[in-house]
Amino acid sequence: MRLGSPELAVLVLALPFVSFLLIGLIRPLRRSGRPAAAVSIAAMAGALIAAAAMSWQSIGVAAGLDPSVLWSWLPADGGPMASVGVWVDDMAMQMCALVTLISLLVQIYSWSYLADEPPPSLGRYYAYQSLFAFSMLGLVLSPGFLQMFVFWELVGLCSYLLIGYWYDRPSAARAAVKAFWITKLGDVGFVAGIVMLWAAAGTFDFWPLFQAAQAGALNVDGLATIMFLIYLGAVGKSAQFPLHIWLPDAMEGPTPVSALIHAATMVTAGVYMVARAHPLFELVPSVLTLIAWVGAFTALLAATMACVERDIKRVLAYSTVSQLGYMMAANGAGAPDAALSHLTTHGVFKALLFLGAGIVIHHFHTNDVFRMGGLFVRQPWVGSAFVVATLALAGVWPLPGFFSKEAVLAAVLHARLSVPFLMLVATSVLTAFYMFRVVFLAFFGHPHGHHEHGAPPFAMDAVCRALALLTLVLGLRAVFAEHHGEAPAWLPAISLAAAFAGIALAWAAYQRGIIEPARLAVALAPIDFLARRRYFLDAIFTGIYRFVLLGFSRVVGWVDRYVVDGVLNALSAAAMHTGDRLRRLQSGRAQDYVYGVVLGVLLLLVWAQLG
């Protein structure tokens, strides 16, 4: 285990936050657009350097050392109720590096991609970007559940803001709200879980919890329920079945935002949280098994949907859901390291895929892969970068996706989860198939129409090349790193065979035309039918919303209108009626009042006589 410097961690955290404050609070800067972008990019670059320095200067220590630095928070009579701070271990440093790197590259890419935006919108965009990076870094460095929850919600807020960046488009506004509510559904479980855990164990902090868990001293009733509730938060954030439906819709945001959400921030938060809380999940094998099953099922389900999708960004979105399924399966199999390593490599090449897709969309002015073609000849650099990322995603040696995917498969196999293992292998075939379907349709094949464009803007091109290079470097590093897995020798062969089967199928169907895709669809008619309709999950959610939620609202509305309001109306009607009776006393004639006075005086006199 290695420990990083907490000061550098705070610096990593502070830089994007300061940038957000500057852009957010200084109105002229925000409305100027480009300078705001420069501030944000400079801050991110600083954060990346700080994160790199943090990893560089980290010191190896024994495993039993507390990696957190805490300050007390929420003072109460019996000591502080919670603490804030930073937690700098290998996992956190790895994530910090990934988040800062991807955020920086995405922000540089956005400089060109959003060049046509009006300056005030651009300033707003970079303010959100800075806040997003800050929230994700804060989440990653959290030393306790409470701080993690705060940043967790901030991440959700930022993704809402960025997905709905073009808020004047109804579809984007809807997608933003959908993303917000669906993830919120999981967050309810998360917050309930951490509060229950706090009530039972008395602390939000990871370190005492983990210590107790490892010593077997964590005697908490209903820990399985608590951990299941906490896992629900990850289901929403990391787009696991059945709460994955928000992620494809989140494509309504600008493409760099999709890259950021899918690669480094937001969706990885759930995987990271489960990996971070692994010592606690370890105590409840039933929940772990559930996580693995749901992960594998999500992977397979999303892969089938990706195979029939025509929108290039949605294909990538489903592939993200699918890969998140892999990571969660690794978490469930008790291998958070495999999950984290797949998260990191996936973050790099998925960012590359999205940013490449941004250039592709820029070029063809459409998202529909069937209306693209022949881009490889015109833009070989972008094409090669995209193909490298696709190969990495498909899991071809020697690219990083191969190694991390193999680690996931080995972990699942090791945990004796044979059905999820088979699901994941099948997903691996489908992954290669749908990704190469996109590659063959968009980059090879016959060009559709004439889209004479020059080269993509320098910044976009450079970012893609940098990411492609990084993918290769990560792959080569994995090749030369010593392997100490207990995976059976046939696993790499299976993994590669699955990838090549998928590639061959895509080649045969979409490049050579040996297999007619339509006939393939007919052969798999039921799956094709369901996948094209997204397994009716959106319809089910709409139905639940419409009949259960709206029905309940209607009942509540009726109670409010007729019971609550009814009581008030009855009271006010009684008051008015009484007043109406009483006002007849006021005749308005002066002499009647004199009668009253005389009567009163007489009564007083009588009373005085009697008394």
Place this chain on the structure above:
Amino acid sequence: MPLSAYLVLAALVFAIGLFGVLTRRNAVGILLGIELMLNAVNINLVAFARFRADLAGLIFTLFTIAITVAEVAVGLAIVIVIFRVRRTIEADHLDLLRG
């Protein structure tokens, strides 16, 4: 004459005034009734001042008379304004304050 004679007189004048206030329909008549009631009080004050040899009662009476004059002036002015606006000074018709 004994004190009680004055007091009886005052009580009679007061009762007549009150009767007038309660029964007259004309606003001027009501004002006259009020005047009678006030003067009944004045009789009382003067009588007590005389029989108890206390000058304070007399001074008080002077004040009362002065205030009464002012009150009548204001009252009649109000009556005139009401007459101008409503073309009547019948008290029964002046029921704008009816609830």
